[in-house]
Amino acid sequence: MQGQLPKSCPSCGAGLRVVQLACPGCKTLVSGSYPLPPLSRLSDEDQEFVLSFILSSGSLKQMARLYGVSYPTVRNRLDDLISLLSDATEAPDGNEVKDGE
Amino acid sequence: MENSPSTHQEMQQEMTIGRWLFNPFVRIAGARSLIIGLAGIVVAGLVAAGAGIHFDGLLDVHAGNEVAPWMPVVEGLVNWAVFTLLLLVVALLFSKSAVRLIDIAGTQAMARMPLLLVAAICNLPLIQDAFDGVAAAVINGQLAGLPWGALATGILVTLSGVVWMVALMWKAFSISCNMRGGRAIALFILAVLIGEAATLYLTRYVL
16 A cells, blocks of 8 residues: 655654655665655645646636536645645745745 | 645635635635625615615615616626726736626625615615605604614625625635735725716716
């Protein structure tokens, strides 16, 4: 079973960073300190929403039908996500991004 | 990053009876809400005319004497149109989202549905007689003979209906214009005050 990618520290809640990558073929390890990409730092539900949005060719009307909600409800959620991603892009470490800002 | 805030919760929530009554706009907006809302305004106006009721102001429900059948219908449409235009201006100036006029117009029309219930209950002969008798009783000084129970029921239903309508108008504004928080509440109250003044003038002095 594939585990879910943890996004924040279970102890202090700060955003996590990638410090090691491995090649599954030759087992080479790469160490460093890389921030997670902004999309990877979204919650699972938000990532699913972004995926559905792309698969719907960016049609909010189709998204509204898919989720069974009204057009402005979907648009408002998308705008909230845009706001979150804008903050994440400005703070690439993910430590300074706060929900609902 | 955590979930995107309240809109995520809104989309996840099951539609209980309470949510259908106080926030149906999570599910219904746009053309569908406009058709339902306009039908509601017209029917509520026709029913209100039967009960001798005026909608002479954005939040006003007043008992009158003879009311032309078209009058409460036109009053309802004027109230809705004026407030929709006001909220459109507010949204264009202050909302971070690209709002659609059809969502504001549709949800605001649907938000006026409680007036249909108010008009229907005020059409009941018992309540209608109570309202009709008030003016005559005040003039004659015979308040003791008034059916106080029916009168209180009529007033309570009317007040509850208006409060319910305002709650729906707020939710409609919040969702259709994507505005939340203290500033949104302040702007909504300001729009209601301006809308009330404008519709009072239009329905009482122009129509």
